[in-house]
Amino acid sequence: MTEYIVKESNLTEFFQAVSQNRTLLSPVGQGEKCRLEPTTPDKIKLDFANTHLSPKASFFPQTERLLAFHKDKSLPNSNVYQDLGDKAQDCVLFGLRPCDAKGLTVANKVFQNDRFVDPYWKGKYEKALKIGLACLKPSPQCFCAAVGGSPFGEQGLDVLAYVKEGGLGLKTLTEAGEALIKSTKAESASLSNEIQKLEQEAYGLQKAEKDSYKVITERDLMEVYNDPHWPFTAENCLNCGVCTFFCPTCHCFDIQDEQSEKGGVRMRNWDTCMSSLFTLHASGHNPRPTKVERVRQRFMHKLKYIPIKQDGVFGCTGCGRCVVMCPVNIDIRDVAAKMCRPTQTAKV
């Protein structure tokens, strides 16, 4: 839509303006402590790589209480679950990396699918204005280009910001984003040439080639599924599920009830397809009994199933968290490369 600049000296004022009547969330802390948290306009960081945990935690917390009931027979509705509702408040997120913003859109299509709308997700997702921060210096593990993303990607964002000489450059992407920036003292400017130039530079700094995994979406599903490399790809795996906990698009959860003598609560907790319990039937039958099926499930889901359901968009956004976090170095880039071509022989 339109482009603006904010001078370095006006940054605090700018963040004050965008967070008027809203909570401001932005990455705080260093290294593994870097996370998306409520913060104040004067503490905004521009020099982080990315948050340790993905921002999905702000929309889909590790534990979320959905319903509750009481057991007091003297009151109405005893033993009947009541909606705890979604307590989302208007907020503005500053500093989402484009890969993570795209990840949220992938999860959003699952939480608001063709038949059902998850009210807990929807409330939080739609009450958040999202200002992205483009990546000028991708980390060594980044590969957004390979999965159809860009260091200046715009999906899922209301405004895309980038650090430029003497301040911030802004590009508004939605009506809401435009209205938000208009309400500040940001000065309009023409930045498209600069953005294009910087985007190309940032692409160049990534090791990944553009769209190099696209061929996976074109291959036959069962052929990819039956490739002989899977047992060897999975051999290292500890089934710890760290990859799924850190993934910006992994959205699987478990629903659990807990109760005391006074009442109870139904909540959902992050779950992981790496756990054998995830698919275990009460009868004892398990459709994915060993780690080979479970590891395959994760990669197939990211790179084959989600593209089928979401018009070719990968369920992996190239943020590289799983690459770094995996204790046994199962690198999704290597696996994706294997999934790109038929493998005749199984190799390590």
Place this chain on the structure above:
Amino acid sequence: MNNPYLPYPVRIAEITVNDDERNLRTFKFEFLNPGDEEKFSYLPGQFAELSVPGQGEIPIGIASSPTEKGYLLFTVNRTGHVSTFLHYMKPGDVMGIRGPLGHPYPFEKLKGKNLVIIAGGFAVTTLRAAGVWLLDPANRANYGKISFIYGARGPSLLLFLDDFKAWEKRDDIDVFLCSYKEAKGWDGLVGFLPEVVKKVCPPADNAAVFLCGAPVVIKFTQTVLLEAGFKNEDIFLSLENRMKCGLGICGRCNVGPEYVCKDGPVFSVAELSGLPREY
């Protein structure tokens, strides 16, 4: 906004113990709030989450037909945590039902066709519902010949026997009941379901099959059906997988890109043939 996680409050109206081993019970539920029955609009083949406060939820196929007003039926096999707890509950207890979930059998698409319904063991529930629904005067005329083949390990394990005995007397449905093994007092068909299907199955012309049962039953019956000339497109199975949300979100029931809860549980064999066998 309508919250798909929130169950309708229901009261257990009646519990029937179905088998000698007391592992199968049929629960009859009534909605607590007037108006909820209207909202709970379903067709046979769909399922619902039985929600026991403080214990959890289990996805169970709906055994009653929407043509039976005023109540819902579910047959529950005692296996895990929630089903065991449910078996200890009493008529009058309050709990919840969340649904309806999933897709029903493709009744609309199959109008004008002959239908063969094959059930093995307690998988009969949603098929019984389909039978009741099809025999309703409002629907019966839309379909050709209807055959119902139902077998179980023993006569005492045949559920809803009263319904089937009544149907045997009707001339707009052919009912074949069988016991997998000989039993005292059983004068009906005897034999493993696939063998019985081989003997009594009507011709495949202009016909579709609903098939439910244990995996081994499905496997062998499917072979028999294919030999008899049925096409993969015309054989409909109802799958089950571990489920939590039932809304196509929580991610555990998927078979390839399809969610059993949201996109199923009814799939044709043709639809399943291009998918991993993760069910």
Place this chain on the structure above:
Amino acid sequence: MAAFEEITKKIRQSAKTLLESGRVQTVIGFRTASTPLNAAPVFIRSAEDCDKLIWNSFCRLNLANYLPGREGKVALVTKGCDARSAVGQVSENQFLRENLYLIGVPCSGMVDNQKIEAKEPRPIVEVEESDGVITLKGQDFSTSVKIEEVLRRNCLTCSNRTPKLADELAGPETSSPAADDYSDLKALLSKPLEERMAYFKELIKDCLRCYACRNACPLCYCPVCFVDETLPQWLGKSDDPTDTFIFHLLRGFHCAGRCTACGACETACPVNIKVREFNRLMELSVETNWNYSAGLSWEQKPPLTVFQVDDNADFIK
């Protein structure tokens, strides 16, 4: 300290001989990882693949983890601590001694990536190692760090760096530092109860309950872990601090007398919890009560499977 090239060469040679002679079907060792500051487990089945095997200061994981339930004869590349774990598994009947061959690597300690990050927070692209110095290279910088300054906590107090029970050694024996004297824990234990509880609760407050610590641990081979039991379900699955606390306490308890301080749990932990603190509490107890350390002989019995008639337990009235 033997040069890592020498050790790597020796490991490859041994692996080749073992595979060619049919002594083992698989060699489990480390390969170069796709990310810097890392080494990945690798399963070698043919002699021509042996050149993938490497050794460096990032071989932190404990490969004994892959033994329980594995079929066929296996050679394992092990540090001192890993060899102890493998020995422990043999004594717990998780693996047959005759199916196991230990290629021991006299260890000089493994590197803690957190300590590296503290010294060089910029993104690192490439790493070189020689003579006890690691050179960290980024897009526009190069920093050198002495390995001994960035060793893992458990490596600084490891008294068994040379795997003495290994079937062969891939290098000359290394000297080990003094054993863990638990002085920090002892100091903590002299503090009031509330402070101790606050310390441990703070320790695990970031826990995601991903159980990576459990899955990376060679001791955690139970077919169904207590956290996964459903009938009854012992632990809630939410982020409830009491459930999380009980998980760590029980995991510590289950590892009592079996932990070899390999640090795999802490390496695997994605939020860098000092998981081993609970194990150390237990090891301190086991050592003081029964003077026992795990994995130091093929014959010894784990302390909780045996007893002395006169075991001391004054606190029981």
Place this chain on the structure above:
Amino acid sequence: MTDFEPKVVAFFCNWCTYGAADLAGVSRLDYPPNFRVVRLPCTGRLNPKFILEAFKRGADGVWVSGCHPGDCHYIAGNYHARRKFVLLHQLLESVGVDPNRLRFSWISSAEANKFQAMAKEVIEGVKACGPNLTFRKDELKLGLSEVA
């Protein structure tokens, strides 16, 4: 805290302490009623998770009691149990659980008087600790206040 009546979960071995409790009862020996007994076949059956579960569900104290070493009905059950207790006792004390909350004793089925004395001692000890607030699940988190 004088009016604080603690709840204590007691794990008793079927062959001895459970009998001692019986004997104390029929002998009309007074003891505090603050504990709920779980009868075990042997203290060797006691999995540490039982104890942690009791605390988690709000028990103010746990008391484990079995046969004197050497008198085990199953020959060595309590010898094995004793080693576990040593570790568990030290573990919980180390992480800040007051040792008065977790008590162990050996009481034979003839020792009704010891049972009485021990019961008093256990309950007094737990009373002195006050209610268990640190090692239990927080009910407020259930969100009940919003529905009732």
